[in-house]
Amino acid sequence: MKALVWHGTTDIRCDSVPDPQIEHPRDAIVKVTSCAICGSDLHLYDHFMPGMKSGDIMGHEFMGEVVDVGAEAKGALKVGDRVVVPFTIICGECDQCKRGNFSVCERTNRNGHIAAKAFGHTTAGLFGYTHLTGGYPGGQAEYVRVPFADKTHVKIPNGLTDEQVLFLGDIFPTGWQAAVQCDIEPTDTVAIWGAGPVGQMAIRSAVLLGAKQVIAIDRVPERLDMARAGGAITINFDEESVIERLNELTNGKGPEKCIDAVGMEAHAAGTVDAMYDRVKQAAMMETDRPHVLREMAYVCRPAGTLSIPGVYGGLLDKIPFGAIMNKGLTIRTGQTHVNRWTDDLLRRIEEGQIDPSFVITHTVPLDQGPEMYKVFRDKQDGCIKVVLKP
Amino acid sequence: MRYETERTRRRGHADTATDTLARGLGLFSIALGIAEIAAPRALARALGMKGQEGLIAGYGVREIATGIGILASKDPTPWIWGRVAGDGLDLATLATALEGNNPKKTNVGIAMAAVAGVTALDVYCAQTLSRESPHPLPPMQDYSDRTGYPKGIEQSHGAARDFEVPRDFRAPEAMRPYTQPEAPQRPMPSM
Ligand SMILES: NC(=O)c1ccc[n+]([C@@H]2O[C@H](COP(=O)([O-])OP(=O)(O)OC[C@H]3O[C@@H](n4cnc5c(N)ncnc54)[C@H](O)[C@@H]3O)[C@@H](O)[C@H]2O)c1
Ligand SMILES: [Zn+2]
Ligand SMILES: [Zn+2]
Numbered sequence: 001m002k003a004l005v006w007h008g009t010t011d012i013r014c015d016s017v018p019d020p021q022i023e024h025p026r027d028a029i030v031k032v033t034s035c036a037i038c039g040s041d042l043h044l045y046d047h048f049m050p051g052m053k054s055g056d057i058m059g060h061e062f063m064g065e066v067v068d069v070g071a072e073a074k075g076a077l078k079v080g081d082r083v084v085v086p087f088t089i090i091c092g093e094c095d096q097c098k099r100g101n102f103s104v105c106e107r108t109n110r111n112g113h114i115a116a117k118a119f120g121h122t123t124a125g126l127f128g129y130t131h132l133t134g135g136y137p138g139g140q141a142e143y144v145r146v147p148f149a150d151k152t153h154v155k156i157p158n159g160l161t162d163e164q165v166l167f168l169g170d171i172f173p174t175g176w177q178a179a180v181q182c183d184i185e186p187t188d189t190v191a192i193w194g195a196g197p198v199g200q201m202a203i204r205s206a207v208l209l210g211a212k213q214v215i216a217i218d219r220v221p222e223r224l225d226m227a228r229a230g231g232a233i234t235i236n237f238d239e240e241s242v243i244e245r246l247n248e249l250t251n252g253k254g255p256e257k258c259i260d261a262v263g264m265e266a267h268a269a270g271t272v273d274a275m276y277d278r279v280k281q282a283a284m285m286e287t288d289r290p291h292v293l294r295e296m297a298y299v300c301r302p303a304g305t306l307s308i309p310g311v312y313g314g315l316l317d318k319i320p321f322g323a324i325m326n327k328g329l330t331i332r333t334g335q336t337h338v339n340r341w342t343d344d345l346l347r348r349i350e351e352g353q354i355d356p357s358f359v360i361t362h363t364v365p366l367d368q369g370p371e372m373y374k375v376f377r378d379k380q381d382g383c384i385k386v387v388l389k390p
Numbered sequence: 391m392r393y394e395t396e397r398t399r400r401r402g403h404a405d406t407a408t409d410t411l412a413r414g415l416g417l418f419s420i421a422l423g424i425a426e427i428a429a430p431r432a433l434a435r436a437l438g439m440k441g442q443e444g445l446i447a448g449y450g451v452r453e454i455a456t457g458i459g460i461l462a463s464k465d466p467t468p469w470i471w472g473r474v475a476g477d478g479l480d481l482a483t484l485a486t487a488l489e490g491n492n493p494k495k496t497n498v499g500i501a502m503a504a505v506a507g508v509t510a511l512d513v514y515c516a517q518t519l520s521r522e523s524p525h526p527l528p529p530m531q532d533y534s535d536r537t538g539y540p541k542g543i544e545q546s547h548g549a550a551r552d553f554e555v556p557r558d559f560r561a562p563e564a565m566r567p568y569t570q571p572e573a574p575q576r577p578m579p580s581m
Contacts (some may be wrong), residue, residue, distance in 0.1 A: 100579070180553075209553065348549075355538060355540045356538065381530065
C-alpha cells in the first residue's frame with residue numbers, strides 16, 4: 001500500500017510499504033477514506049519532537065471503513081462500519097480510561113517504559129507519533145491497523161460527509177477540550193494564541209460555550225480572516241502589542257481565560273526572549289520555545305485559567321512562575337481525551353450547531369502529501385488545513 | 391530581527407537564508423578589516439601599492455565598522471548597502487594599481503576578481519533585504535465566509551450552554567468570584 005513515511009528532518013515521502021495485518025485479537029484494519037495533516041505532525045516534520053525513526057508512517061487524524069476485525073473486537077465493530085479513529089489509542093479498562101482521561105491510558109503505549117523515563121509515567125499510545133508514545137504506524141496511508149479497536153473508534157452514521165466528521169479524531173475535540181478546560185462563564189473573555197486549525201476550533205468552541213468575547217492572536221492574514229469569520233476579535237502580533245491590546249479589550253483587567261493553541265514552535269518577532277530561546281535551543285539546553293506561555297502568564301487576569309492544548313516536548317526555560325503563583329492561575333493541559341467528547345460533538349454537528357469542514361483549504365491525493373507538509377508548514381497559498389485522499 | 395521577504399513574511403517564517411548570508415558578510419567584513427589593519431605593509435607589497443599603507447589600514451577600519459553594524463543592528467539592510475559602496479571604492483582603488491608599470495599587476499587582477507565576487511553577493515543580499523515589506527500584506531485568500539456555523543453565529547453563540555463541564559475541568563469554586571465582574575459581593579472579613 002501507499003503511505004507517507006518519515007525519513008528524517010523535513011523528509012517525508014510517499015512510499016510503498018507492506019499492508020498492515022491483524023496482530024492481536026482486539027485489532028481492526030481500517031481502509032482510510034480521508035486523513036489530514038495536523039499541526040502536531042509539523043513538530044515531527046521539523047523534528048522538534050524526539051523519538052522518531054526513519055520508516056515511521058505518519059498521520060493521526062483519519063477515518064475510513066472497517067475491512068477486517070480481530071476476534072475480540074467483533075462485538076464492537078464489524079466489516080463495513082464507517083469510523084473515525086481518535087488519535088489517542090485507548091483500552092477503556094484502566095483506571096485512567098474509566099475516569100475519561102483517555103490520553104493518559106495506562107495500557108496502550110507499548111513503549112510505556114520509555115515514556116515513563118521521560119515523563120515519570122506512561123501516557124497513551126498515539127498513532128503516527130513518536131516512539132515515546134508507542135510508535136504505532138499512522139493513518140496517512142491506504143490502510144491502518146487500529147489496536148484496541150473495540151474501544152478506539154467513533155462510529156459515524158451515514159448522511160454526514162467525511163469532511164464534516166474527520167476532525168472528530170483530533171482538532172475538533174482538541175479545540176473543544178481547550179475551551180472546556182476554561183470552564184467558560186457568559187461574562188468571560190477568552191484569548192486564544194494561534195489561529196491554526198486547533199485555534200480555529202477553539203474559537204468556535206468558545207463561541208458555542210457562550211463566551212462574551214473571543215480574541216484570536218496570530219500573524220497570518222488568512223488565518224486572522226477565518227478567525228474573524230468565526231466571531232473572534234483579532235490581534236496581529238506582528239503589528240500590535242498583544243499585551244496592550246488584550247488589556248485594552250478587557251478594561252485593563254486581562255482576559256479571564258487564555259488558550260495556547262501554538263505550542264513549542266512559537267514564533268516571536270524581535271523580542272529579547274525569542275533570541276534567548278534560539279540560542280539556548282541551538283546549544284541544546286532547551287527543547288521548546290515557550291514565548292506564548294510567558295505572554296499568557298503575564299496578561300491573564302488573576303485567578304484566571306491557562307488552557308494549553310499546544311504541544312510541548314521537554315524542557316522550558318524562563319517561565320514566569322512567580323506570576324502564575326502569585327496571581328493564583330489555574331493551568332490545564334494535556335493531549336486530548338478524544339473519546340470523552342466525541343458523542344456530544346457528533347450530535348452538535350448533526351444538529352447544525354457547527355460544521356468543522358469550514359477549516360479545510362486544500363484537498364489533494366495522498367501522494368501529494370509530502371509537498372503539502374511544506375505548504376502547510378510555510379502557510380503558503382492560504383493553507384490552513386490539508387485533507388489527503390488515499 | 392526582520393529578515394523576511396514578501397515571499398516569506400506571510401508564512402510566519404524568517405527568511406533564514408538571507409539572514410545567514412547577511413551575518414556571513416558581516417563576519418567577512420570584520421575578518422578582512424582585521425587583516426588590513428594588522429598587515430597593511432604586506433598587503434601593499436603584494437599589490438605593488440607601496441606608500442598606500444595608511445589608506446589600506448583606513449579601509450580596514452571601515453570594514454570592521456560595517457561588519458559590526460551588520461551584526462549588531464536590528465536591520466542590516468543599510469549596512470549591506472554600505473558594503474556595496476565600499477566594494478566600489480575598493481575596486482576603484484585597486485584599478486589605480488593597474489596603471490603604469492606595476493610588476494604585481496597579476497596579483498591586483500586576482501584581488502579585483504575576488505572583490506567583484508563578493509560585490510555580487512553583497513548586491514544580491516542587499517536587494518533581497520530591501521524587498522522586505524514592513525507593511526501588512528492582504529490575505530492571499532478570502533475566508534471571511536468560513537464561519538463554521540451552518541445556521542449563523544447568532545444561533546450558535548451559546549448553543550452549547552447545555553453542556554455540563556465535568557467536575558475535574560471546572561474552575562476552582564474559591565476562585566470563581568474573583569474572575570466574575572458582577573460577582574455577588576461577599577462580606578469582607580473585618581481586618
Ligand atoms: N493537545 C492535543 O491533543 C493537540 C491536538 C492537536 C494539535 N495540538 C497542538 O496544537 C498546536 C496547534 O496546532 P495547529 O494544527 O493549529 O498548528 P499550526 O502550526 O497550523 O498553528 C499554529 C499557529 O500559531 C501561530 N503562532 C506562532 N507563533 C505565535 C505567537 N507567538 N502568538 C500567536 N500565534 C502564533 C502560527 O502563525 C500558526 O498559525 C500544535 O502545537 C499542535 O501540536 C495539540
Ligand atoms: Zn494532531
Ligand atoms: Zn486505558
